[in-house]
Amino acid sequence: xxxxSSPSELLPGTLDLLILRTLVLGKMHGYGIAQRLKQVSDxxxxxxxxxxxxxxxxxxxxxxVKAEWGASESNRRARYYTLTAAxxxxxxxxxxxxxxxxxxxxxxxDMA
Amino acid sequence: MDAHLTRFFRKLIxxxxxxxxxxxxxxxxxxxxxxxxxxxxxxxRQRMGNITLAREQSRETWTFLQLDWIVxxxxxxxxxxRRSPAFTAxxxxxxxxxxxxxxxxxxxxxxxxxKRLPVPQPERLVTLDEIYRGEPAGAVWPMRTVEDxxxxxxxxxxxxxxxxxxxxxxxxxxxxxxxxxxVTGQYFRxxxxxxxxxxxxxxxxxxxxxxxxxxxxxxxxxxxxxxxxSRVAGQTxxxxxxxxxxxxxxxRGFYGAVLQRHFDIVVPATRVGDxxxxxxxxxxxxxxxxxxxxxxxKPGFSRIQAEKETERLxxxxxxxxxxxxxxSQGIDPMRSSFGRPLLALMAVVALVLLVACANLANLLLARxxxxxxxxxxxxxxxxxxxxxxxxxxxxxxLLALGGGAAGVALAFWIGRxxxxxxxxxxxxxxxxxxxxxxxxxxxxxxLSCATAILFGWAPAWQATxxxxxxxxxxxxxxSGGPSRVLLRRSLVVIQIALSLVIVFGAGLLTRTLRxxxxxxxxxxxxxxxxxxxxxxxxxxxxxEVTATLxxxxxxxxxxxxxxxxxxxxxxxxxxxxxSMSVAVPGFVPKGDGREMVVYFNFISPHYFETLGxxxxxxxxxxxxxxxxxxxxxxxxxxxxxxxxxxxxxxGAKLVQGGGSIEIVGVVADARDQGVRRGPQExxxxxxxxxxxxxxxxxxxxxxDPERMTPSLLAIVHSIDRxxxxxxxxxxxxxxxxxxxTERILGYLSTLxxxxxxxxxxxxxxxxxxxxxxxRTREIGVRIAVGAQRSDVAGLFARESLALVLIGxxxxxxxxxxxxxxxxxxxxxxxxxDPWTLLLSIVALALAALLATSIPLWRAARMNPVxxxxxx
Numbered sequence: 001x002x003x004x005s006s007p008s009e010l011l012p013g014t015l016d017l018l019i020l021r022t023l024v025l026g027k028m029h030g031y032g033i034a035q036r037l038k039q040v041s042d043x044x045x046x047x048x049x050x051x052x053x054x055x056x057x058x059x060x061x062x063x064x065v066k067a068e069w070g071a072s073e074s075n076r077r078a079r080y081y082t083l084t085a086a087x088x089x090x091x092x093x094x095x096x097x098x099x100x101x102x103x104x105x106x107x108x109x110d111m112a
Numbered sequence: 113m114d115a116h117l118t119r120f121f122r123k124l125i126x127x128x129x130x131x132x133x134x135x136x137x138x139x140x141x142x143x144x145x146x147x148x149x150x151x152x153x154x155x156x157r158q159r160m161g162n163i164t165l166a167r168e169q170s171r172e173t174w175t176f177l178q179l180d181w182i183v184x185x186x187x188x189x190x191x192x193x194r195r196s197p198a199f200t201a202x203x204x205x206x207x208x209x210x211x212x213x214x215x216x217x218x219x220x221x222x223x224x225x226x227k228r229l230p231v232p233q234p235e236r237l238v239t240l241d242e243i244y245r246g247e248p249a250g251a252v253w254p255m256r257t258v259e260d261x262x263x264x265x266x267x268x269x270x271x272x273x274x275x276x277x278x279x280x281x282x283x284x285x286x287x288x289x290x291x292x293x294x295v296t297g298q299y300f301r302x303x304x305x306x307x308x309x310x311x312x313x314x315x316x317x318x319x320x321x322x323x324x325x326x327x328x329x330x331x332x333x334x335x336x337x338x339x340x341x342s343r344v345a346g347q348t349x350x351x352x353x354x355x356x357x358x359x360x361x362x363x364r365g366f367y368g369a370v371l372q373r374h375f376d377i378v379v380p381a382t383r384v385g386d387x388x389x390x391x392x393x394x395x396x397x398x399x400x401x402x403x404x405x406x407x408x409x410k411p412g413f414s415r416i417q418a419e420k421e422t423e424r425l426x427x428x429x430x431x432x433x434x435x436x437x438x439x440s441q442g443i444d445p446m447r448s449s450f451g452r453p454l455l456a457l458m459a460v461v462a463l464v465l466l467v468a469c470a471n472l473a474n475l476l477l478a479r480x481x482x483x484x485x486x487x488x489x490x491x492x493x494x495x496x497x498x499x500x501x502x503x504x505x506x507x508x509x510l511l512a513l514g515g516g517a518a519g520v521a522l523a524f525w526i527g528r529x530x531x532x533x534x535x536x537x538x539x540x541x542x543x544x545x546x547x548x549x550x551x552x553x554x555x556x557x558x559l560s561c562a563t564a565i566l567f568g569w570a571p572a573w574q575a576t577x578x579x580x581x582x583x584x585x586x587x588x589x590x591s592g593g594p595s596r597v598l599l600r601r602s603l604v605v606i607q608i609a610l611s612l613v614i615v616f617g618a619g620l621l622t623r624t625l626r627x628x629x630x631x632x633x634x635x636x637x638x639x640x641x642x643x644x645x646x647x648x649x650x651x652x653x654x655x656e657v658t659a660t661l662x663x664x665x666x667x668x669x670x671x672x673x674x675x676x677x678x679x680x681x682x683x684x685x686x687x688x689x690x691s692m693s694v695a696v697p698g699f700v701p702k703g704d705g706r707e708m709v710v711y712f713n714f715i716s717p718h719y720f721e722t723l724g725x726x727x728x729x730x731x732x733x734x735x736x737x738x739x740x741x742x743x744x745x746x747x748x749x750x751x752x753x754x755x756x757x758x759x760x761x762x763g764a765k766l767v768q769g770g771g772s773i774e775i776v777g778v779v780a781d782a783r784d785q786g787v788r789r790g791p792q793e794x795x796x797x798x799x800x801x802x803x804x805x806x807x808x809x810x811x812x813x814x815x816d817p818e819r820m821t822p823s824l825l826a827i828v829h830s831i832d833r834x835x836x837x838x839x840x841x842x843x844x845x846x847x848x849x850x851x852x853t854e855r856i857l858g859y860l861s862t863l864x865x866x867x868x869x870x871x872x873x874x875x876x877x878x879x880x881x882x883x884x885x886x887r888t889r890e891i892g893v894r895i896a897v898g899a900q901r902s903d904v905a906g907l908f909a910r911e912s913l914a915l916v917l918i919g920x921x922x923x924x925x926x927x928x929x930x931x932x933x934x935x936x937x938x939x940x941x942x943x944x945d946p947w948t949l950l951l952s953i954v955a956l957a958l959a960a961l962l963a964t965s966i967p968l969w970r971a972a973r974m975n976p977v978x979x980x981x982x983x
Binding site for chain 2 (some may be wrong): 063072
């Protein structure tokens with residue numbers, strides 16, 4: 001028996017793409033992003049917080065998202081993330097790359 | 113690339129606010145937790161997983177990881193260095209000496225070979241030279257030629273003629289000599305100099321200067337003499353006794369058209385009569401060539417185009433070829449005379465630094481061996497080799513930076529000392545602009561980094577070699593493996609070889625200095641005072657000048673303590689020799705007739721007596737040889753040999769300037785134009801029958817010349833209080849000054865040779881001492897089973913001998929090859945002189961013997977009982 005990946009483990013690099021895609025819908029805080037990913041993927045994608053927050057920092061550093069503080073539903077301060085123009089462009093790029101990758105994987109899987 | 117930069121700046125900003133960012137991140141994640149709980153996840157804290165890890169990882173996104181590690185390594189290295197202060201001190205001191213010497217010499221290279229005039233676009237400046245015998249030589253033109261070109265040439269953005277002259281400057285009672293420049297109208301325009309105060313003169317001012325004399329001051333002179341007064345423009349000053357109006361002050365930082373000098377006052381060339389009265393009545397415009405031309409090339413014109421145009425516009429140059437040369441260093445740069453000695457010194461100090469690096473590498477290797485166990489442990493528990501090497505290299509870098517910083521401070525001091533040395537006996541205006549600029553600082557920083565890599569790389573590589581077992585097994589550090597010993601031995605061999613190269617070079621330069629300093633000059637410069645006094649500089653006319661000088665000479669001779677005195681146009685080692693063409697009836701010149709140009713000097717009676725030269729035949733000049741008497745001459749031996757082959761010189765005739773001169777005496781040869789040059793064919797004429805101004809008074813004193821100087825000055829001032837006396841010194845100072853370059857080269861190279869030998873000795877000592885320690889147990893066993901102490905000593909003596917021999921065998925041919933580069937600097941000794949080589953080898957062998965003896969003695973004296981117990 002080989003070691004198996006846990007079900008929610010993502011292909012490397014996909015998390016950034018998913019976050020960017022989620023933020024197309026509007027500004028969101030970290031918890032909101034995680035919840036949305038879970039809902040949309042029918043609970044398949046459960047993003048651990050320990051990978052979510054480093055990913056968000058990475059996006060901030062690259063200038064693809066920007067953050068501002070606002071009130072959350074719990075009456076606590078929460079950091080809201082918005083997509084920047086550069087982020088939008090990056091999303092297109094990564095999306096294309098991802099599609100190519102999936103197509104390639106399919107080709108391999110479907111070979112006769 | 114752009115994205116990288118943006119990220120870098122974001123990181124920088126984040127770094128400055130890292131505490132706030134940390135708090136924000138913590139708050140954000142806490143919100144996340146609360147929201148999770150609100151949504152009904154009771155195990156929220158568990159689910160959050162390792163919060164600290166998440167925060168660490170988030171933070172890492174923003175940090176400069178490498179920077180962090182380097183800071184860590186540096187701290188670690190600092191701790192280590194502090195623990196071994198002796199090692200650190202030796203390392204930093206030897207590096208400081210090496211880098212300091214290199215930086216100091218480089219700052220001279222910078223000032224003399226690399227710096228350019230501090231004016232806009234100096235690279236477009238050109239000097240106009242003439243091709244003479246295939247080589248460009250500094251041209252000297254009549255003023256009219258410069259002005260014609262200024263009017264008609266289209267290739268230049270300004271062209272000017274330049275000449276320098278000491279000027280007697282006064283605002284009231286007393287006068288002083290200052291550095292003057294006489295220039296034509298486009299001087300400031302060509303150099304693009306701006307005024308700090310008032311305005312600078314132009315073509316019109318120079319043209320009208322005859323009726324309206326004006327001058328411009330340098331910034332430094334204005335600060336010094338006028339206390340930076342803003343009302344200086346319009347003020348009247350007296351130059352050589354003539355009233356001049358100050359027009360303005362040049363911008364700060366501008367110091368004239370010569371890189372290594374500085375001017376005080378600029379005057380229009382049309383006023384030359386005030387400053388060179390000796391040649392009064394000469395046609396300044398056309399007749400005499402006295403100006404050095406310099407120009408600025410117009411953008412879009414090449415040097416060749418400008419050369420063509422210059423030749424075309426000058427009608428009397430049918431057979432002359434103009435050459436436009438780099439003028440970015442101004443007129444007469446020191447490049448030509450100091451370039452070679454400087455590069456030789458630069459090579460020597462570079463070699464010394466190499467020896468120091470080898471020494472440090474050796475020390476570091478020994479240090480790494482002491483830490484071999486630590487490294488083995490760290491390697492075995494998974495530290496990467498790169499990580500350990502980086503740590504060791506950071507340690508080297510710290511040492512190099514420490515040494516570099518100390519070196520730069522040292523360099524400043526060395527530079528000052530050297531400059532003082534260089535200016536010994538030089539009367540006026542030699543200024544080296546030595547202040548460390550960006551280029552010098554960059555040089556020393558790069559040099560420090562290079563040394564760190566040079567001496568740090570090999571030890572780091574060796575120390576981290578992943579052969580774990582020896583390091584872990586050995587209790588007290590073994591010999592450290594054969595490759596390590598080999599490396600240390602090769603370093604010592606390199607040191608000895610390099611030292612031999614330096615010692616040999618120093619030996620050659622020192623012998624050169626000795627030969628020159630002890631050469632028979634043919635005259636006695638000791639206790640002869642020279643002082644420059646020119647009555648014409650105070651506006652006296654020709655007859656007055658003669659009368660004044662005669663009176664000064666008469667009173668000087670009457671002074672008790674003065675044995676002899678005379679006047680001379682060119683004193684020994686004087687900078688301005690006079691050469692004129694001469695014909696000798698019966699002598700047929702070979703080739704182009706150039707051979708017939710010989711040196712002339714104008715002297716008063718008793719000149720040879722004053723200098724201690726011996727008159728071999730005939731008579732000295734006397735009071736009868738005046739303007740109205742028949743022209744007479746005294747020649748030296750060399751002249752007789754060359755031109756009067758076998759004939760009786762006394763009574764023979766010379767033809768000069770259309771007149772016949774009778775030779776009345778022959779004087780012995782003297783090296784009075786620099787020791788290195790040797791005697792030249794010279795004709796002496798009575799000053800009364802030639803030059804009447806620009807003379808130097810020479811007085812031979814019975815005892816200390818210093819004590820006679822005030823009386824001599826008193827004589828001059830009792831005749832005319834306002835006569836400025838210029839450059840009072842004894843002749844031996846002049847002779848000394850003539851050997852400055854040789855002296856600096858000789859002393860410095862000897863000093864560096866000693867330093868290199870010392871370092872090599874320390875290296876040899878280190879290797880042997882270490883070898884003795886490592887083989888302590890072996891020595892014990894040998895002695896216990898009956899070996900003689902001399903056998904034990906022989907063991908190490910052989911090791912030492914082998915290292916030294918290999919070093920010398922490698923070093924000798926390298927030294928002989930390198931010495932070739934010194935050839936042009938040597939005098940009286942060949943570049944492959946076997947005696948010097950032998951002496952150098954003996955000197956190094958002695959040093960090696962000394963370095964060997966201490967460990968040898970320790971080995972031989974070792975107590976076998978203690979040695980056997982040695983762990």
